[in-house]
Amino acid sequence: MIKIALKDGSVKEYEAGISVIDVAKDLSEGLARVATAGSVNGKTVDLRFELNEDCELSILTFNDEEGKKAFRHTTTHILAQAVRRLFPEAKLAIGPAIEEGFYYDFDKEGSFSAEDLEKLEAEMKKIVKEELPIERFELAREEALKLMNDMGETYKVELINDLPEDAVLSFYKMGEFVDLCAGPHLMNTKFVKAFKLTQVAGAYWRGSEKNKMLSRIYGTSFTKKNELEEYLTRVEEAKKRDHNKLGRELELFTTVEEVGQGLPILMPKGAKVVQLLQRFVEDEEERRGYLLTKTPLMAKSDLYKISGHWDHYKEGMFVLGDEEKDDEVMALRPMTCPFQFQVYKAKQRSYRDLPLRYGETSTLFRNESSGEMHGLIRVRQFTISEGHLIVRPDQLEEEFKGVVDLVNYMMDTLGIKEDISYRFSKWDPENKEKYIDNPEAWEDTQVKMKNILDNLGINYKEAIGEAAFYGPKLDLQFKNVHGKEDTIITIQIDFSLAHRFDMTYVDKDGEKKFPYIIHRTSIGCYERTLAMLIEKYAGAFPTWLAPVQVKVLPISEKYHDYVEKVTKTLQAKGVRVEPDYRAEKIGYKIREARMQRVPYMLVVGEKEAAENTVSVRSRKNDDEGAIALEAFVDRIVKEIESKER
Incomplete structure (x- = not known):
């Protein structure tokens, strides 16, 4: 017998080998009918999964995030089966569940038309009505490779070859359809009754422009038809608010192929809104003791080598010149911090001079990949309300609090504070190459930052691996009308760059000390903020921000x-x-x-x-x-x- 600790805190005994679905049936037939997956000791598993030792078990339904993923992942397989029936020459790539639904990538001659999507939906409905049991099985590597080669699934063969030697190779079978997949999935196709294929897009295999362009079919699915209809209504409303569409209709911005991707042109009305925002920010920052700076748009590579950007961020920069051929290589700036540090370094500083708060309306350049570009949200040239505070250790918490207060004031004035969520972004000690290598300083700074956030009463989520390369940060997250989350504002604590740039102050004891640096934006990237406001207000800006009042x-x-x-x-x-x-x-x-x-x-x-x-x-x-x-x-x-x- 084994002991199973359930979600409600109770513990029940069962014979070893019992499946998750059988535990669900024992608890409640109603629960078993809506179950989509299980969580065993925090790991999501199939309902078929057998329990052979003491564990913690939660029965997941569509109301749970992981349960929803299992449901929609099953829908991707139903889609893939329908594609193979109607387009047998198509090859399968990958098909995950995503936040608002699912997608599957196919290698097919030509793209899928709107008529094709209608036919595929009809075929998917047939597959659901066939009530096909979904069966999981495992194969040894050689058997798995032979099966996929015999089926002509070259992308699956590549995936298998890239997996570790000891990886479990699992497959799922629905009638005549078999797919390489880690799961989990539902027990039968009959449970997926409300779904919609929403669009077709192009997607490079494995996200690389060097690989073949595949056809990606997006869709979504729900347990009830009325939930699907409500979702589709929300999507239509979102399309009306989409800044990419509305911003052009209202003549706020445009893009021109000859200018380039990720380089939007603000038209008079859009430029006026941004000008109003900039004046608002600069006036408020001056009121709060910020000193305005104006720094160059580019610098020699030497500057970025000192800051560490050359080692950690070079791929995201626009480099002017060739290191092997030119004596002097320049790069457009992706950030302002190393430039503003030169203002601090222009003379010796005393502890009495601190804190120093520098602010600048900065134009920055980042070499985003073409697949990442989107309207005003992700661009290659943008303007940001950037600032850096140089503070003594005893001032760190109070100055951080002041930055948070400034940001909250900005968000409240714009009317979007209630739409913001907070993320505490930490380093990933398993991927040290991404960061400045000083584990003790990382842990010390993260503890300090966590204490500050807790003292401020900020409700945040932690995210491993999302820190800047030089320190942890507080990210303010905003979801666009399509549900995609973007960072609009960051507040970072930097323990490293003062040392790298030899930025010191003379303390009370006459000794030179290194300050902390707080990197921050007060309203974020103006282009992204404009996009956010277009969508928030559906183009109907508050009177003070309206380009024409x-x-x-x-x-x-x-x-x-x-x-x-x-x-x-x-x-x-x-x-x-x-x-x-x-x-x-x-x-x-x-x-x-x-x-x-x-x-x-x-x-x-x-x-x-x-x-x-x-x-x-x-x-x-x-x-x-x-x-x-x-x-x-x-x-x-x-x-x-x-x-x-």
Whole structure:
């Protein structure tokens, strides 16, 4: 007999060899019906998995993240089986479950059409109705290679050859279909009843541009049809908010093939939003004691060799020149820190000088791979609100707290604080080559940072291997409308670069000491923040951020003189206003202004001109009727100054 500790804390005894699904049945027939996988001592396993020793067991369902993955991973196999039935010449690559669904990569002549997806969905429904048992089996390496070679699955052969010699080679069989797979999977195809194939894309084999381009089919699946329909509705709403689509429609930015991938061009409206954000950040940082710097866009490789970027980040940099041929090799800067350090080093510093807070609106360059580029979110040239604080050890916690307070103020003002999650990114001692090699300093700094985060009461998740190469960091994470998570702001504690750059201060005892450095952004990359705001507000920015705050719409050309008066009155108060003198019907002008997400439309005609009023239509309240011009000006100025959302 073995003892099994269950999720509720109870312990039950069973005969050794009992399967996870049989334990589920013993606990509850209802639980067994919705079970998708098991978790044994923290490891996700098949429902078929046999328990032969004392363990901790959780029965997973679709409501559990790993249970959801098992369900959707099974759907990928149903898709692959349908592809092999309808397109027998297609070769299988890989097909994992992902956060919002699944995908499978195929090597097929030509891509899959929309009609092909419809046919594949129909075939998948047949496979579900066939109620095929899903069976797991293992093979020795030679047998596994022979099976995949006989089936013509060259990608699977490559995967097997790349696995360690002692790797378990498991396969799953559904009717006539067999696939190399680690699992876990459901017990039968009949459980997968609500699914949708959503799109086709190209994907390089193993993510390398040097390899063949494959056809990737994306999809998603749920246990209930209504859940699938709700998800598809959310996806359609997300498409409407997608900054890549909306940003172009609202003339905020564009991209041009001749300029290059990852190099967006901000159009006047987008540039205005970024300008407003930059002024907001620089003014607030100055109020909090930051000193503004302006540093070069490039430097000799010597600078990056001192900082360690040349060793740890060179592949992500744009290098100008050839190390083997040129005496002087330059590189565009991927960060500002080594430049700002030169400001600190310009003279000897005392403990009384610290903390020093440097801020800069920095244009940076990073050589992202073409597959990583996406709209304004991941680009090759971007502008960032970068800053570095040089602090004594006794100032570290208070200054870190000040940075967090600044960041939270920025996020709260922008209206996105509630959408942010926090990640404590730590080094990975198993991959020391990625980091500056000083395990003691890493552990010491991470303990300090954890204590600071806990004292601040920040609710964070830990992530091993996500630290900067010179220190741990707090990442502020934001999900775009499609559910993909990106880092928008980082706050890093650096224990190393002050030593590398010989940055010292004279302490109270007359001895030279090395400071800590806090690397931070206050609002992140402006391009990424703009993308985030487009999606958050569906292009309808708060009035203070709107590129055009007011449209003045005359009923006819007879009132153009009054339109000019209204326009100049608003402009004199700093309001961004556009008159619409076109010979179009007023209804058309109103509809167009709404499509452009303009916060206020002022309609003027004979009565308004005679009484010095404006007929107000707003995004919030629609038709508000006539208001005295002076009263409206006072109202909108207050709204802008308070940064009301």
